Amino acid sequence: MKIFNTMTRKKEELTPLVPGEYRIYVCGPTVYNYVHIGNARPVVVFDTLRRYLEYQGNRVLFVSNITDIDDKIIAKANEAGVSMQEYAGRYEAEFLKDCDGLNALPPTVRPRATEHIDEILSIVADIIEKGYGYVAKNGDVYFRAKKFKEYGKLSHLVLEDLESGNRTLRSQMDGDLKEDPADFAVWKAAKPGEPYWDSPYGKGRPGWHIECSAMARRHLGKTIDIHAGGEDLIFPHHENEIAQSECANGCTFARYWMHNGFLNIDNHKMSKSANNFFTVRELSEVYGYEPIRYFLLTGQYRGPLNYTAELIGACKASLERLYTCRNNLDFAIENAHGDDETLVEKAAAARGKFCAAMDDDLNTPDALAALFDFVREINTLAPQSSRAALEAAAGAFDALTGVLGILYNRKKDEIPADILALVDERAAAKKAKDWARADAIRAELTEKGYVVEDTPKGPKVSRAK
Numbered sequence: 001m002k003i004f005n006t007m008t009r010k011k012e013e014l015t016p017l018v019p020g021e022y023r024i025y026v027c028g029p030t031v032y033n034y035v036h037i038g039n040a041r042p043v044v045v046f047d048t049l050r051r052y053l054e055y056q057g058n059r060v061l062f063v064s065n066i067t068d069i070d071d072k073i074i075a076k077a078n079e080a081g082v083s084m085q086e087y088a089g090r091y092e093a094e095f096l097k098d099c100d101g102l103n104a105l106p107p108t109v110r111p112r113a114t115e116h117i118d119e120i121l122s123i124v125a126d127i128i129e130k131g132y133g134y135v136a137k138n139g140d141v142y143f144r145a146k147k148f149k150e151y152g153k154l155s156h157l158v159l160e161d162l163e164s165g166n167r168t169l170r171s172q173m174d175g176d177l178k179e180d181p182a183d184f185a186v187w188k189a190a191k192p193g194e195p196y197w198d199s200p201y202g203k204g205r206p207g208w209h210i211e212c213s214a215m216a217r218r219h220l221g222k223t224i225d226i227h228a229g230g231e232d233l234i235f236p237h238h239e240n241e242i243a244q245s246e247c248a249n250g251c252t253f254a255r256y257w258m259h260n261g262f263l264n265i266d267n268h269k270m271s272k273s274a275n276n277f278f279t280v281r282e283l284s285e286v287y288g289y290e291p292i293r294y295f296l297l298t299g300q301y302r303g304p305l306n307y308t309a310e311l312i313g314a315c316k317a318s319l320e321r322l323y324t325c326r327n328n329l330d331f332a333i334e335n336a337h338g339d340d341e342t343l344v345e346k347a348a349a350a351r352g353k354f355c356a357a358m359d360d361d362l363n364t365p366d367a368l369a370a371l372f373d374f375v376r377e378i379n380t381l382a383p384q385s386s387r388a389a390l391e392a393a394a395g396a397f398d399a400l401t402g403v404l405g406i407l408y409n410r411k412k413d414e415i416p417a418d419i420l421a422l423v424d425e426r427a428a429a430k431k432a433k434d435w436a437r438a439d440a441i442r443a444e445l446t447e448k449g450y451v452v453e454d455t456p457k458g459p460k461v462s463r464a465k
Helices: 037-055 072-081 085-103 117-129 159-163 208-220 231-249 280-287 288-298 309-334 340-359 364-384 387-404 417-431 435-447
Strands: 002-005 010-013 021-026 058-063 133-134 142-144 184-189 204-207 224-230 254-260 263-265 304-309 450-455 457-461
Touching: 002 254, 010 058, 021 208, 037 058, 037 224, 037 280, 037 288, 037 340, 058 208, 058 254, 072 085, 085 280, 117 133, 117 142, 117 208, 117 231, 133 184, 133 309, 133 450, 142 231, 142 263, 142 435, 184 208, 208 224, 208 231, 224 231, 231 254, 280 309, 288 304, 288 309, 304 309, 309 364, 309 387, 340 387, 364 387, 364 435, 387 435, 417 435, 417 450, 435 450
Parallel strands: 021 058, 021 224, 224 254, 263 304
Antiparallel strands: 002 010, 133 142, 142 184, 184 204, 450 457
């Protein structure tokens, strides 16, 4: 598999540090409100990456954090008149509900920043001891950005250029505290009304960037395989993570960096002021979660993705086509009388085309195209196929849709026993030429939300669309 490494700006062969095992860290949300649809993109994209690596037989240690202490959370909690912990917990629960709706697998570990204060203070101490950090007179601890000679290697930005473009870096608040305008806080002295923890530098709380450095080191080690997130995190967040981690640990922080592109709404940047700001929850109440997941896979993850109501409607129709194909496969298997084995070869070829797409920098649009090519072949060949060939097709179909994390509502579509009993009763009535009873049962099934179709292989029942 080749992936585009943001660090080198080129596609590279993806090889783990430990053969057969990938250690992945994905930056999670700051929980102060419902997540918007743009936040859902890294959730879905990197969940799909994980699923594919596992499909290929690898072990994946997948860590995605929760930032539960932040200026915004503190301000929102104070407005609501509740503690920071209570406020953050409320929106963490809502985020997890959205993740479940989007069928994102739970991370191996989902660490919270506030549960890792000891680890954060440990890495702050390492930074100070090695001369990369210093304690300001008010108790803030800053990182010396210029001392790390490779600062800017991820974002490909030159620190001097950043300074020349912003001569107001030294604000009135911290101008007398920092040694240099480019320095950034790894530990913040407590302000009145803020939560705090005791530290060797006085009462305070962690800076944003240091949290991920500490949690990644705690749960994945000093060097990880893949660090991922949205492209908005490249600078300064990920740049600062690299500086902190590599100075504290004395080794490479992450071997590969993956970043997903932005999501636009009707070709415009999403913003509340433009009245085009949508949360995942809002859209799920209109379309359901699964079309959102499908939509987020229709574009190559590194590029921008444009949301429109028409596109999400098309995604819903595409999902219905996949569900219909899979349900038809079940029916064909149950009533198989053919002897054609062609679908065995087609199933193997579909797996090959799908994997070739995924191996090319997680090309989910081409993977979906391979899946729909397979659907056309199933629809054509199923009537004359043998049971073994149909089962091979079903196995491949389930594996590929499973990698993409779609068709996860199939269990909800299982036909209840009482409905199947009515279908059998109707078939018996037709055999006895009791047409009145057969019609009455059909009407009853329709009222209950089911459609029965008579086929040469027997009656076929499904939920009404």
